[in-house]
Amino acid sequence: MVEVKSNLTADHQKINLAGMQGTPAEYTAAIVANSSIVALINEDVIRPLDDLVAKHGADLKKNQLITVDGKVMAVAFMANAQHLVARSDILEQIGVEAPTTYEEMLAAAKMIREQGILENPISGSYKAGWNLAQEFNNMYIGHGGEFFKPGTAEVSVNNEAGVAALEMMKALSEYMNPDFLTHDSNAAGAEWKAGNAALMNMWGSRAGAWNAEDGFPQDILDATMLGGPLTVGGGETPATTLWWDGWTVAKNISDEDAEATFIAMKNGISPAILDETTSKEAVWLIDGYEPTPAAAGVFATAASGAVPYPMLPYQGLLHTALGAELSDFMQGKESAEQALTDVEAAYTAAAKESGFLK
């Protein structure tokens, strides 16, 4: 007999590594995304699943299998991306189409403010730390930037693309609630729910979940349209990243436990969980999933040539450095060049400590 226990915590990123490092591991499975799986691979605490997939996973679709160097390391169950979320009623009122570029978003925001409809028409998850860093990543990719010198762990974000990305973020923030540096995606969602914003770059998973949220004003929900990702600065690659969420199985456990874990996790994502409510809540990669309108944004993003969030061993360190060092620029306390110099210095110190740089 096997007993399945789960720990549904928002702090899973902080405990899944420690939870898998023991022998035997405290947690036999962890839910990860394409960013957080890297920390588990870096420390070598998750096991390849090829034999278990062969034995029990005949009904998993090929695109659910996350392979690293040919070995299946995770099984994905949903896709996610940040994309345009807009209020169609307000866009109609000012007489413009839904923006497809950040420049159009700025122009629309200007009109909304000038016509006195909303004071701060743009919202977004710009909270200092992880969220702010992610917005920079989006904007930097949209400007065609490369985070590292090819094939090395040497950072290179202090360049034209980096400065342009920051300038665009600053320009957008002029149309945001002045508290934007404290707004994560929860707070941005609350702004939306209160009808205080009309345009934002938002997670598809969040916008999808509004459909099931109790007390979400129906008129706002009806007027909310999910658009594709936005481009910026005339670039072709959308200023966003693609994400998958999936599960992994710990290395430091017996083969029997691993097998039981695999079966339990696979049951958790079996096509049987799909019904009318759950189908609307996410973009499932599960077999038999019929896309609902809530998935429009993520599908448009995937079809637009957006790139996945990089699975590099040192990307997480750069993300942390960006999160800590960009807020001074956003507050107008220092120049974009200075902020990016600080990011590079902070990353370099951390990467040296972690053995990624000599």
Added chain:
Amino acid sequence: MRHKTFLAFFAPTAIAMLLFIALPIISVIIQSVHTPHDQVFRIVENCGPFGCKEETTIDQDASAALKEAAPLGKFVGLDIYFDRGHLAISEVVQAWRESATFGEFRKKLGNLPFYRAMAFTLTYTFTVTPMLIILGFAIAIGANSLNKYLKGFVIFFSLLPMIVTPLIGSLILFWMIDSRGIIGTFIQWAAGDPDLSLKASTGLTWVMLIVYGIWSSAPFAFVVFYAGLQTLPSETLEAARIDGASRWQQIKYVTIPHLMPLVTFVALIQIMDNFRVFEPIVGFNAEAHATSLSWIIFNDLSGETQLLASAATTSVLTIICVAILLSPVLVRTWRDFNQKA
């Protein structure tokens, strides 16, 4: 015999101190001078729902032998202490050379995480500690002079801020001071500026955190002083009253000298407490404006890639800083003790 009795009483304390204080400190020191081994990279093909891509990964086999031989990692001495994330020696020297004025140097220093955190932490510690002692003392004097029916109520309500969990207390206030919250809107109205936002201004964020710190810690000072007031010698007070001392003079010449040892005690505890300010920074989402050494440790450990050596180094630096801060008070206590003996 006396020694034996002393040992019997002291041994449990000594063992507990060794296990729970000395050993963790030694462990943190060891971790702060070791970093992970140099990583060996390998280019592999990663595939997922969005297609395949060539990416870098860590070659686990290449460094397995190295990890086996030295599981603690690479010994780096004090390198981490001196790097940019901590004391930033070379950055400070460079900033000093390149700055024409002291103000410019200070600005550059504020750009380095350790000094930025210290600037807030020290400001916080040295404003909150005296203010909470004064406030706690005032509440204690006030509560002590009430009649016994009111006293119970007042004491209970004065203690409330201490009963509320710091993280919850700061989260509640965080929403109240939001530009759309009740306090935020009131301040906008009072200042006549509809765009004023506490959370968007560094200065106001500091004020907010300091006010929160005083609010949440004053009850501690209050309880201690209130207990002290119960031992106030009534004869001395009576004598002072007969000599024609006013209420203020009674407080100044009788009450305060009587409570002085308690003030030292409260100051000692609160300096330690305030120096490791953490919850309000997280609760108020204030990291864009204010950081502390504890927050740096949290940040190092909460990223997707944990920086254990960096966190350990900041922990050691925190211990050193607390020791430096407490030294004047400790020296004073030691001197008083020797005088009495």
